[in-house]
Each structure stands twice: as structure tokens, then as C-alpha cells.
Amino acid sequence: MKFNTKAIHAGQEPEKTSGAVMPPVFHTSTYAQKSPNEHQGYDYARVGNPTRTALEKLIAGLEEADECACFGSGVAAIDAIIKTLKPGDHVLSTNDLYGGTYRLFTQVFEPYGIEFSFVDMTNLEEVQSSLKESTKLVWIETPTNPLLRVIDIEAVADLTRKKSDALTAVDNTFASPYLQQPLLLGADVVMHSTTKYLGGHSDVIGGAVASSNEEFMEKIRFQIKTSGAVPGPMDCYLILRGIKTLHLRVQRSVENAKAVVDMLTSHPDVDHVFYPGLKTHAQHETAARQMKDFGAMVSFRLKDDTIEKAKQVMSGTKIFTLAESLGGVESLISHPASMTHGSIPKEVREKVGITDSLIRLSIGVEDAEDLVEDLKQAIEL
Incomplete structure (x- = not known):
């Protein structure tokens, strides 16, 4: 299936009870159960919502990922990714990146013992020399915000795999999956502020994390359930509708x-x-x-x-x-x-x-x- 077709059909099917072509907006906080933990796939709306599921399947399809998890904002998605780490872990990041990401890294997580290094990732020698034994995440933003530098995803991901067991994550917001698919270039994780090109109409805030790494996505799902930074069903609907014309x-x-x-x-x-x-x-x-x-x-x-x-x-x-x-x-x-x-x-x-x-x-x-x-x-x- 070509991308233009995927933008409309990936992971989508008519709603089962009515045949609705577009997923309905499921405004509910909880779901009926036949007996404890016996339900139709949903128990509480913080954990899951059918409208959100439709959006997650669509984004996963566009990014060639096995799974996607959606959040209430792009920053919330980044927050969940960093929360998979622990004190003493090291994150290697580009030195030209979105100010909100820099603030989250340095002012929220650094005081909790996570170490961050910011380097010119267009210089592969600098990337290689900056990787440590404690490096657990390499954070790429490409094209960068706002200087439009382009980082070689495949080369950085290859260096990372050879020198450490760190995951390579790419903020793909500037490019969108229409122009760039980081997982096909060797990255492990892709993140979006769905507020931007995916939503596309400046009327909704959202974020997404997609990956085919099952262990990592289990940690992300745990963050959704535990921290609860989830998008509302109407937010998910608006982003779904936006992606149809991405x-x-x-x-x-x-x-x-x-x-x-x-x-x-x-x-x-x-x-x-x-x-x-x-x-x-x-x-x-x-x-x-x-x-x-x-x-x-x-x-x-x-x-x-x-x-x-x-x-x-x-x-x-x-x-x-x-x-x-x-x-x-x-x-x-x-x-x-x-x-x-x-x-x-x-x-x-x-x-x-x-x-x-x-x-x-x-x-x-x-x-x-x-x-x-x-x-x-x-x-x-």
C-alpha cells in the first residue's frame, strides 16, 4: 500500500456496531464489564479509548511501526520516553533542538540524575566520541528546529548500535512521516508533536510515540496508565481527520x-x-x-x-x-x-x-x- 493510500486507510476499518466510515468520538470515562476484568478490550479511558486506538493504528501504519501510543502533547510524549530511563543514565542529544525539549531535559530530568550531552550530530566523529557506557538514549531531531540542520539517521543509529545498547529516537515533527520514516532508516523510536503536520489545522494539541520495540512500548504503555498524560477522544478525532489530508x-x-x-x-x-x-x-x-x-x-x-x-x-x-x-x-x-x-x-x-x-x-x-x-x-x- 502506497503512502497516500495509507494516510486514509492504514489500520482503519468501519466501526463494527454501525458501519461508520470515520471512527466515532467515544466520550466515555469507563466501560461496562461482564465480570471483573472480562470486557471488550477497554476498562478505563485513561488506559485506552477506541477513538485513540484508531489514531494510534493509523500513525503506526504511516511510520511502519508495530505499535503507537498517543499523548496529550508532544512534550508529554517526550516526557514518557525519558521516564523509561533511570538516574545515572546518559542521553546524547543534538545541540540544535526545540526549546521545550531542552527545558524538559535540563530543568526537569537533569535534577533527578539523568545526564544529558548536547553535540553537533551532523559531525559523526563527535557523536561517536560522545557515546558512553551509560548512554541509554540518543535523541535526534531532524531537520532541526530552527536551523534546519539534517542529521544522518542511518549513520547515527549504526554508530549507536555498535558502541552501546542505547535506543535511537527521532523527533520527526518537522518532516512528518510523509517526507521521512526514521524506523526504516534504523531508528528504534519515532516521536511526533501531532499538533503540527499530523493534525495540520492549528486546532488541537497532541503527541505520539511509535516503535516496533515491544519491550520499550510496554514501558510507554505503563507511563500512559500511570502518569495519565493522554489525549481526549475529540483531540484524537481531530488528528485522525487531519491525517487524512496529510x-x-x-x-x-x-x-x-x-x-x-x-x-x-x-x-x-x-x-x-x-x-x-x-x-x-x-x-x-x-x-x-x-x-x-x-x-x-x-x-x-x-x-x-x-x-x-x-x-x-x-x-x-x-x-x-x-x-x-x-x-x-x-x-x-x-x-x-x-x-x-x-x-x-x-x-x-x-x-x-x-x-x-x-x-x-x-x-x-x-x-x-x-x-x-x-x-x-x-x-x-
Whole structure:
């Protein structure tokens, strides 16, 4: 079954009691049992819900995983993954990643004795030298947020297997399974903020963890039952509905992104454009090899490298909305240093290249000419 068909049919079947094509929204907190522990697969809604099950089967199918577990947010999904570790364990992560992930790692779990190292994962020698005997998880974000660096999933996963018994996990939010399937590249775990491309309409918060590692998924299911950071049935329904058009939305967004990148790279006021589709991008060949296409996230800096000019541009757009998040049908413009990555200390941000003048774009599905003209007039204000 091809991906475009899977997005609609993977793991799905008409609802058994009514024949409903779309899974109903099961608004219930508990389920009737014939006798203690004798039921129809569900006993309490924190543990499981039929609408959530339909979503989990769909995401598992798209990521070529045996199993998926859904959460109330992407951060909750990451939280559950780290909770499978114990004090003394070491996590190796990229040094250019989402600010919320960095905050969770350093401010919540580090005080409990889990060690984190942040390295440039585009440098395989640095990855290899940073792996320890105590390394239990290698955390990859690719393309990275917001500098769009591309990490070679297959190479990092191979290094990890050779040197340690750590699992390799990939935050696949920026790419979506339409453009990249980490498990097929050797990763053990894939994570999504389903708020973004999977939901696709900026109207729901959610997260997901998918894997074919049965032992790991047992630990994740335990976290669901014990910590309870689960999505509601209506949230699951909205994400299910969003995924049905994932391939259509992402393809149009990617086409639009290329038009925007063409304008930015030729504009005299733009200093540098971060986009893996550019042949000048340091990891262009890696992106071309492991991704179906180059995505719809774009970052750039202006030649007037000041925060004042960046703010002027971000406040001057009429179609691009100044807002956090990404992956929706509408185009967004944001300021990583003060918004998505504001929780990262300035000296840490700037060391990896997240300067105060950096602007990040999430390209939506509007008309490409309108997006190009809107951004152009904002830059020229």
C-alpha cells in the first residue's frame, strides 16, 4: 500500500456496531464489564479509548511501526520516553533542538540524575566520541528546529548500535512521516508533536510515540496508565481527520516553501537562508537521501542583522501570522530566540547559531505568489 493510500486507510476499518466510515468520538470515562476484568478490550479511558486506538493504528501504519501510543502533547510524549530511563543514565542529544525539549531535559530530568550531552550530530566523529557506557538514549531531531540542520539517521543509529545498547529516537515533527520514516532508516523510536503536520489545522494539541520495540512500548504503555498524560477522544478525532489530508497538505506546503526560498535567496536584503533543499546547504545530500522532499520549514537572517529589523519584518506581514507552532494550513512567522527557544540561555542559543535576528517560517497551503509578495513587502518596509 502506497503512502497516500495509507494516510486514509492504514489500520482503519468501519466501526463494527454501525458501519461508520470515520471512527466515532467515544466520550466515555469507563466501560461496562461482564465480570471483573472480562470486557471488550477497554476498562478505563485513561488506559485506552477506541477513538485513540484508531489514531494510534493509523500513525503506526504511516511510520511502519508495530505499535503507537498517543499523548496529550508532544512534550508529554517526550516526557514518557525519558521516564523509561533511570538516574545515572546518559542521553546524547543534538545541540540544535526545540526549546521545550531542552527545558524538559535540563530543568526537569537533569535534577533527578539523568545526564544529558548536547553535540553537533551532523559531525559523526563527535557523536561517536560522545557515546558512553551509560548512554541509554540518543535523541535526534531532524531537520532541526530552527536551523534546519539534517542529521544522518542511518549513520547515527549504526554508530549507536555498535558502541552501546542505547535506543535511537527521532523527533520527526518537522518532516512528518510523509517526507521521512526514521524506523526504516534504523531508528528504534519515532516521536511526533501531532499538533503540527499530523493534525495540520492549528486546532488541537497532541503527541505520539511509535516503535516496533515491544519491550520499550510496554514501558510507554505503563507511563500512559500511570502518569495519565493522554489525549481526549475529540483531540484524537481531530488528528485522525487531519491525517487524512496529510499528503496533500505537506506536498502543497513544500511546493510553496520552494517558491519562498527562491525569493529569499535572490533578495538583496537577505543574508542567509536555512533550507535543506538548497544545494549550498551543508547536509543537502543527506536530506536528499533520507527525505522524500525537503520540507516546508524555512529560516533566514537579514543583512541588517538586528533584532529591531527582524521585529519589523515579523510585524509587517499581512498573510503570514506572527505566532508560535508550525505545520498548519496557514503560514506562520516567528522569532525563535524569544518564542520557541526562549527557554534556552542566550549564550547556548547563540553558540549554535540561534541569534536574536533569526526568523523562522512555517509555510502553509495558501497561494505561493501571495506568500512571496507578502514576505517581500515586509522585508522592504
